[in-house]
Amino acid sequence: MKILVCISHVPDTTSKINFVDNSTKFDTTGVQFIIGPYDDYALARAIELKEATPGTTVTAINVGLSDTEPTIRKALAIGADDAIRVNADPSDSFFVATQIAEHAKGFDLVLMGRESIDYNSGVVHAMVGEILGLPSISPVMKLDIEGTNVKMTVEIEGGKEQVEAKLPLVAGCQEPIAEWKIPNMRGIMSARTKPLKVVEPKATQPTAVIQKFELPAPKGAVKMISADNVAELVTKLKNEAKVL
Amino acid sequence: MSTLVFIEVSEGKVRKSSLEAVCYAKAMGSPVTAIVLGPADATELQSLGKYGAQKVLHASDAKLAKGVIQAYSAVLTKAMQDENADVLVLANSSLGTPVAAKVAVKTGASFASNVVELPTTSSGFVVKRSIYTGKAFSLVELKNPKKVIAIKKNAAEVKESVGSAEVVSYPVSLTDADFNTTILSSEKATGDILLPEAEIVVSGGRGLKGPEHWGVLEELAKTLHAATGCSKPVSDMGWRPHHEHVGQTGVKVAPQLYIAIGISGAIQHLAGVNSSKCIVVINKDADAPFFKAADYGIIGDAFDVVPKLTAAIKAANS
Numbered sequence: 001m002k003i004l005v006c007i008s009h010v011p012d013t014t015s016k017i018n019f020v021d022n023s024t025k026f027d028t029t030g031v032q033f034i035i036g037p038y039d040d041y042a043l044a045r046a047i048e049l050k051e052a053t054p055g056t057t058v059t060a061i062n063v064g065l066s067d068t069e070p071t072i073r074k075a076l077a078i079g080a081d082d083a084i085r086v087n088a089d090p091s092d093s094f095f096v097a098t099q100i101a102e103h104a105k106g107f108d109l110v111l112m113g114r115e116s117i118d119y120n121s122g123v124v125h126a127m128v129g130e131i132l133g134l135p136s137i138s139p140v141m142k143l144d145i146e147g148t149n150v151k152m153t154v155e156i157e158g159g160k161e162q163v164e165a166k167l168p169l170v171a172g173c174q175e176p177i178a179e180w181k182i183p184n185m186r187g188i189m190s191a192r193t194k195p196l197k198v199v200e201p202k203a204t205q206p207t208a209v210i211q212k213f214e215l216p217a218p219k220g221a222v223k224m225i226s227a228d229n230v231a232e233l234v235t236k237l238k239n240e241a242k243v244l
Numbered sequence: 245m246s247t248l249v250f251i252e253v254s255e256g257k258v259r260k261s262s263l264e265a266v267c268y269a270k271a272m273g274s275p276v277t278a279i280v281l282g283p284a285d286a287t288e289l290q291s292l293g294k295y296g297a298q299k300v301l302h303a304s305d306a307k308l309a310k311g312v313i314q315a316y317s318a319v320l321t322k323a324m325q326d327e328n329a330d331v332l333v334l335a336n337s338s339l340g341t342p343v344a345a346k347v348a349v350k351t352g353a354s355f356a357s358n359v360v361e362l363p364t365t366s367s368g369f370v371v372k373r374s375i376y377t378g379k380a381f382s383l384v385e386l387k388n389p390k391k392v393i394a395i396k397k398n399a400a401e402v403k404e405s406v407g408s409a410e411v412v413s414y415p416v417s418l419t420d421a422d423f424n425t426t427i428l429s430s431e432k433a434t435g436d437i438l439l440p441e442a443e444i445v446v447s448g449g450r451g452l453k454g455p456e457h458w459g460v461l462e463e464l465a466k467t468l469h470a471a472t473g474c475s476k477p478v479s480d481m482g483w484r485p486h487h488e489h490v491g492q493t494g495v496k497v498a499p500q501l502y503i504a505i506g507i508s509g510a511i512q513h514l515a516g517v518n519s520s521k522c523i524v525v526i527n528k529d530a531d532a533p534f535f536k537a538a539d540y541g542i543i544g545d546a547f548d549v550v551p552k553l554t555a556a557i558k559a560a561n562s
Contacts, residue, residue: 013492097349120358141486156338157337159487162428165424211383237540243444
């Protein structure tokens with residue numbers, strides 16, 4: 001079985017978000033970049049499937065400029081066999097989906113996080129599925145394969161669904177589909193020599209273009225209320241905050 | 245030219261998030277046609293007129309009772325064509341968002357999800373999106389003539405007036421290819437307020453010491469007609485069901501009021517609550533980082549403070 005895992009290169013979850021160049025660019029000063037946490041779940045499940053069935057290969061793919069290569073190498077260190085970098089700025093979901101679809105033919109299973117934590121669109125899996133005519137399912141909490149039949153648990157508002165579909169398919173992953181894998185020393189060493197192919201993007205017209213970024217208004221200081229006077233909180237929530 | 249709005253129905257009722265979508269579409273200016281898939285009560289559908297829908301297409305085919313994404317995308321795509329609608333609006337959800345994305349690909353529309361405000365049209369058709377898990381916004385120009393917009397909670401005010409929509413039966417022709425996934429079963433907490441739609445959320449963390457202590461929190465939630473949430477460790481330990489996990493890799497909530505009890509306030513949890521209008525933190529640790537992100541805070545033992553809070557609210561309501 002050939003598995004394609006799509007990973008995003010994103011600021012880590014503790015990063016302060018700031019913009020420069022008149023709020024048109026993300027400020028990367030001091031920011032650590034990681035594999036998107038939801039993509040980490042996808043990658044971990046892919047490696048589990050690979051370890052369970054000999055002959056299974058895992059390819060990592062990322063749409064990004066050369067600064068994403070250290071992140072791609074992390075995916076190789078975790079256990080992907082090879083990687084592809086589509087040399088382009090991941091400008092919007094449809095662009096990213098178009099690039100992934102170009103390279104996804106021939107794979108039995110395409111996995112990725114349910115969304116990337118920078119732009120939170122959560123639709124690349126659905127768009128890849130639509131472009132390739134494959135079923136897409138997200139967010140998948142559990143994924144098991146029997147032959148060509150895939151059984152999944154999908155989270156819905158207030159509960160979950162059991163969904164079934166046939167390979168090949170595309171899945172957007174989240175917890176608790178697998179435990180995040182930490183690369184070991186051997187993985188890190190081998191990541192340096194595993195193949196990382198760089199390809200040029202398929203030309204496509206931009207459909208959604210970011211003009212500018214904005215930050216939310218800063219919050220005021222917290223108002224502390226004594227545990228002996230809880231009724232005061234209720235009064236403030238009613239009259240001051242007007243949320244009761 | 246009309247705007248098509250996809251309406252999600254849950255337990256026979258139109259979801260609150262879909263009413264927001266109707267109001268959003270109405271505020272955009274063009275006539276609004278709503279579309280509902282699967283069985284639904286006619287009076288519920290007529291009442292969409294109160295929120296701005298002129299017409300409701302009802303594709304009541306029993307095959308559409310379950311939200312199969314491929315089938316729903318096919319129906320909405322055809323409806324956009326039949327209604328000559330350049331814009332599709334719907335609320336972000338586990339069903340709506342992927343359906344919207346597929347319709348965008350099928351129709352060649354520009355797509356945006358997590359949209360927080362009405363579009364501006366002074367320099368291109370621009371929508372404001374929530375990004376970096378609520379820590380920032382982007383202003384995105386949707387360049388193509390057709391647009392598909394998935395809105396975040398609170399993107400539009402739900403305004404109810406007078407009106408009754410014309411409900412029209414919308415026949416569909418579906419093929420086996422439209423049912424490329426099978427929903428075998430679903431388990432859902434019925435009657436509870438859905439976390440992503442809740443106006444008040446009462447949330448608990450490790451400070452409550454164990455699942456058996458959740459009673460005080462549930463009592464507070466009941467008094468406030470609130471949904472219940474929890475932190476990631478609590479969900480990972482199985483104290484609370486997974487769908488209650490609020491945070492970076494859990495549910496993102498956008499209530500008017502978020503009450504956090506016994507939660508320290510790790511950055512990953514904050515990412516799930518930063519769209520809350522007002523945050524109250526109750527924690528016995530004065531150094532809990534959550535106090536820095538709160539509007540109001542009480543330092544105290546949850547088992548002492550929370551019952552007092554419940555009693556004070558009941559007193560204020562009587």
